[in-house]
Amino acid sequence: xxxxxxxxxxxxxxxxxxxxxxxxxxxTAFDYFPWYQQFPGKGPALLIAIRPDVSEKKEGRFTISFNxxxxxxxxxxxxxQPGDSATYFCAARNNYGQNFVFGPGTRLSVLP
Amino acid sequence: DVKVTQSSRYLVxxxxxxxxxxxxxxxxxxxxxWYRQDPGLGLRLIYFSYDVKMKEKGDIPEGYSVSRExxxxxxxxxxxxxxxxxxxxxxxxxxxxTEAFFGQGTRLTVV
Numbered sequence: 475x476x477x478x479x480x481x482x483x484x485x486x487x488x489x490x491x492x493x494x495x496x497x498x499x500x501x502t503a504f505d506y507f508p509w510y511q512q513f514p515g516k517g518p519a520l521l522i523a524i525r526p527d528v529s530e531k532k533e534g535r536f537t538i539s540f541n542x543x544x545x546x547x548x549x550x551x552x553x554x555q556p557g558d559s560a561t562y563f564c565a566a567r568n569n570y571g572q573n574f575v576f577g578p579g580t581r582l583s584v585l586p
Numbered sequence: 587d588v589k590v591t592q593s594s595r596y597l598v599x600x601x602x603x604x605x606x607x608x609x610x611x612x613x614x615x616x617x618x619x620w621y622r623q624d625p626g627l628g629l630r631l632i633y634f635s636y637d638v639k640m641k642e643k644g645d646i647p648e649g650y651s652v653s654r655e656x657x658x659x660x661x662x663x664x665x666x667x668x669x670x671x672x673x674x675x676x677x678x679x680x681x682x683x684t685e686a687f688f689g690q691g692t693r694l695t696v697v
Binding site for chain 1: 621629691
């Protein structure tokens with residue numbers, strides 16, 4: 475129940491295209507859903523996050539869509555750029571603990 | 587800016603050695619975490635701490651211990667390093683109910 479599933483494992487997108495990464499969870503106690511971006515040789519950095527009381531959050535080219543009833547959330551990267559090439563992790567935190575559970579990651583490559 | 591600093595970027599240790607990985611955060615965060623990152627497995631929680639001298643086991647605590655004597659410092663200890671502990675180790679910190687901030691990682695190789 476503590477798992478967060480993430481797909482696809484890898485994704486190749488042309489410059490200007492839309493990148494979509496999907497995550498799903500089982501634990502209804504999760505109350506905070508961040509997305510992290512990691513470049514090679516660096517630690518993950520927070521990209522965007524959402525709480526389950528909203529269905530969508532947009533920051534620039536990055537949008538999280540959240541479906542509470544389906545227990546699914548996704549990251550959309552509009553107008554994908556080569557500089558977006560990185561590994562993306564979805565995560566979830568429960569409302570009684572303080573630790574985060576991470577998905578296995580998606581390696582995104584944006585072709586110029 | 588929040589800064590989480592891990593003492594080493596790269597470490598090479600011999601099997602059986604005792605290994606210390608140090609992490610310091612400068613934002614007075616209550617929570618600190620140690621994760622292990624392996625290809626295809628994502629980030630797996632080893633231990634976390636929500637207060638000084640407090641610790642909780644994560645998903646993969648076997649072969650590891652931790653120490654948190656001061657609020658800003660969280661140490662990961664490999665009591666007797668083994669080759670299957672070769673990995674990237676990530677430290678993170680967070681305030682209550684906020685996102686986690688990560689250090690740059692320590693790539694440990696056990697030979």
